[in-house]
Amino acid sequence: MKNVSLHFMALPVIAILLVSCGDGKASAAPSLSIIPEDCSVTVSEQISLTLSGGLDPNSRATWEANLGSVIYNAQGLTATYIAPPVAGEAIIRAKILSGESTSAILEVLCKIIDPSATTAPPTPTGVVSAPPADLPVNTVIISEVMGNACGGVDLRKYNQYVELYNYGDQPVDVGGWWLYDEGSPGTPDELTAWSSRVSAGIDAQVITNTTVIPPKGVAIVFSPQYLNNPNGARYKLPAGVIILTVAESATLGDDYFGIISDQDGYDTVTLYIGTNTIINSVVDTYGTPSIPNNYISSIEDDRLDTVPHYLSDCNSIERVNPLLPDAAENWITVKNGTPGAVPFK
Structure with a gap:
């Protein structure tokens, strides 16, 4: 840094x-x-x-x-x-x-x-006795990334997803948080409730009108085009899963290729709080990206390990332990993906 x-x-x-x-x-x-x-x-x-x-x-x-x-x-x-x-x-x-x-x-x-100020704020003394109450607690992780959905490049944009898991004991609102996959500068995806972007429902057993992930709960971030797959292929989703989408883009991830996981330059994924250009706080990552400062455009793969993994057709990458950091040994590939069904819940 x-x-x-x-x-x-x-x-x-x-x-x-x-x-x-x-x-x-x-x-x-x-x-x-x-x-x-x-x-x-x-x-x-x-x-x-x-x-x-x-x-x-x-x-x-x-x-x-x-x-x-x-x-x-x-x-x-x-x-x-x-x-x-x-x-x-x-x-x-x-x-x-x-x-x-x-x-x-x-x-x-x-x-x-502020060097230009005529008076400086008073020098603090003593010891802080308690943490400030207004600081949030982030217990949300990236638990799965479907980067190479079945069907090749033409159909990938419909069925790619990022799965989020709240391992804590309090609900967490992820509305307004961002996902970034090293796409063109200024093209991160802002998270929003599915129903706020898409009028059509998905399945009766899932929840589409909130961005709040309950304790030990799971949310799936789909492209807003998920229901438009010309092959009609959809995932079987567990009951109670929160369905999210992105606020503006037509795809999940980079505007053309989506999340790249089978070509040179595999994408890392960063979940953060901030704006479409500035990071205020990194929540979690996949692929151990290098984040040298708080500008989105500076994020790139650190190239120090084997993640992001190459994903063959129809494969996702799933986290092994939600309490351990983003590291090569904490990810495994999963054939066909398991959206909403985390192995550690």
């Missing part, structure tokens, strides 16, 4: 909270911390953050901020904080997830400096 015009000042403002499984109270966790502890950055610029102490293979970190945005991927050992265009003090939080439980919450205050 890249640092731009960074400034560091002596601010004793880091808080580390460990959530006890027994009583739910927070206590000190000296083995983990966010570095740098003294954080300061110029408005609209960025700083790299790292977890000291490391994480075990079954844990991962999610990052959030009450001002500006944080981008991260994979296990979350590192992150990039992007400051807002105004001066202030941002609370940056790393939540350590072990299984389905939050095992620790780490916080650092970062001073946002």
